[in-house]
Amino acid sequence: MQKQYDKDRLLSLPKILKDFYKEEPHIKNMSHEEVRQIRKENNNIIVDAPDGESDCVPNPIRTFEDAFRHYPLILEQIKQQNFVKPSPIQCQSWPVLLQGKDLIGIAQTGTGKTLAFLLPALIHIDSQPIPREQRVGPSALILSPTRELAQQIEMEINKINYRGIRSICVYGGGNRREQLEKVKKGVEIVVATPGRLNDFMMNGKINVKHVTYLVMDEADRMLDLGFELEIKKVMLDIRPDRQTVMTSATWPPEVQKLAEQYMTKPYKVFVGTLDLAAVHSVTQYVEFVDEKEKKSMLLDFISNMTEDDKLIVFVGKKMVADDVSSDLAMNDVQCQCIHGDREQCDRETALEEFKSGAVRILVATDVASRGLDVKDITHVLNYDFPNHIEEYVHRIGRTGRAGRSGTSLTFMTRNDWKNAQQLIDIMSEANQIIPDELVAMAERFSSFKQRNGDERKSSGFGGRGRGGGGGRGRRRNDDDIGNFWI
Template identity: 60%
Template structure:
């Protein structure tokens, strides 16, 4: 099987004998008001037209709709029945919905000008695929209006390689077929003919390489190879390299290139082995005081510095950010084109959340390298300010996909100059639904770039993304590709009734030491606000972090938590990825996350950079579906597994078997209690 294919908080915190305080009254959301009663036929509005009366032309099947030329147009009586004047039947013809905006104009200005020029009333009836244009008035006025509309559409469609969207003739009830000269087709047109031409997809596919070469023909040259292997590392035998990898968190490497495999570089043991010839990088490392590279850095740096694309899979808190930043600085500095002559930024880091983007920008500033300018682009921030900074010139862009896609589509930022691309926390970006924005962004980044993808897990979605947008990458994963929590964190599971969760949380907070710092994870934004308000009323200083808070409030909450002004942060899964606060001692899962991957990421907020930590998780009867997966995570980490959790997993398995048997037998399944 190819490597691309899928293989497919304390125990009741101070002992079982400690009884938690009396249960606090559980918070319940206010009952939602009943929906307003519909008047009349509830389905009557669904087929209603957007403008005027008549039939919905776009929604009728082709077999039930005759061409307008073959249908006799009748006179329509207008006015009252007292004998007022009657007008001719309206002149009707179809038009693509894509061209309706050209006809109407902004604010309806174009169609008003057409009505004033021709003396006719023009009505647009939209359908699903095309609109029906109706012109009311006398014969001559209708003809004039039709000519004006054709001319407007013709002028708007110039430059489309002669493609025609308007009709070359139309049928009038009195005049018959009207012909006019079409210079773009070189002759007199008569009768009705379909102007649309079919797309030759086979030809497009055959010429894809040629079109791509034309698109990127004017790009400047790019350099990727910057690695100078030290004699000590070069002399390391294959057995010595494998032994070192196994002793350092069981590092595994593989070459995903098809065909003949390349030599995987030996891991470095000291910073000098990778950056001996790059004095500025070594100066930054000494200034921070790092002793030795982390396992992911030891193997990733030689691969990236040789110019290969890389997929780095490692647990949270293992140094993945520096693993791509340090080689990125060297890559930017040593390109053939000087910085002042480049047309835009050279390095792009895509991250899933604003908090992670700001954190990466802080790392860029901390390890400043030869005056490189970086900017953080994210939704919720000052858009005009971000555009202004981009226009002033930057070297490194750290961005969330949504805001970057916005600036890219509006031509505020040029991505053609990007030569070094990083997809940070790729699994989280896919979980958040950013795949369409990522694809649009990558289409505008030069194809011969160097790409680094980091992730804490290796699901199918990340494999597909890597296969589509990385070129012959190498993969490095630390530990195992099986999902596992950080080994330096002690995981404790507490089985508890739903109504006692708040009382237990208060008890946990009361037993915290003065130096402890905890993130309390909840499942809903409303729960975060409710808990923080509840604790605030009880005189407990807390901060909350979730997506509904203003960006300035989110930044203030993180700053207060990092600097120790508050020791308790109540957060949704927004804080489960990339949040790097070194002195977090506890993670408290008030609500179990929606999937086991998020549980692993939550636990990874503590025990970072070699420190130890504790994760306390409240599990209720409603969480029984995850019991089996949770047991697997606990077993991999050699953690204590409560008997109640094992029993819960067995009951859920029996419940699933019973449900499958009833479905196979075709009998309706009766109601059963949720969780047991």
């Protein structure tokens, strides 16, 4: 039924052009050894082609000219940004996307994923057969899990001035009337969080029926925050023959299923290990504490900061963020605070003061673990251990960016013992020193699980139990419940 509906709908829509890649002869004629070496040098890129297309994988590029020699305006914009060379995800993704293929990009945050899907999007938008002024609604849609990340993407778009292509960022918590006014004026790119986008679509304010280039950015985070239903609603209205890009920092079964549902023969580009990994430019430390010691230890840490240091303190709950920031203020420590309950204008002010250096300490929930691009952050302190180990990786990835080094410190209490082994795995992969106490904590939890399992078996109970655990949660965490700003 759905297939027939999609087929009938396509008959009434204009044709899409997707292939704009003009491969340079020296790229096309690379030997297999050259290709292998380039991928190895660029964080061990792995390319997984769809069935039957293993011989069609384009070779990686080395320079911006290799990808955009025939698009001088794009090259001009790249040079104005003072980029030195393509990042690993870019050097393999651009040839795939410029050919019009669907792409899944698996790489850590802060590795150039935004530019990887943005530059091909600009060329795609400008090169369609229907003139831009005759199109109804946007040509490109970028879905983002949080407003911070959505705003960060819009900032990157605004840095690239290509043929007057216009964009808008729509998200809950922002001025709805201002967003609607911009939509009415006409834009080619919409960057949106799922909640606000569905609001505008249901009220007939945004028409996505002519979107031909779709990006699902940080797909794993969108699923973690429970936006699968909102994504499905959006997909109902977008033409099925679009070009689709998905980015993710991890590759769990839920994200794989999403890709299978909404992508057509996607090429997968993995940068680095397929397992979860932290950036190696961050030195990781662990401190074992009692819950009541955290505040005094945080103050001790801050007292030892230098004038050039900049710190993010990550906490688990909004009330803790308010509590910690208030305590710091009472101790004459200037800081800012962001979490899901703060007004949008307050959050923007907090981020601006942190970026500018007006304050050097930011207390935040995990709304800041992705999409926050402040290159001079020197330290990350995990006041509370995150709910998922993926968020640990994203948190500490806020430092050690753009070729710099950084330091992370994590407070661990007895209640965090279930996370010990995963933390050991992350630290071990990044060649960090593993504290003996962390190893002992992991061993105690392993023994506890085994003992508890044996007791359940002997008592005749099995399975998941009443809590029904297992897998990645679908419930929005404490920072997101009841907030429709995302």
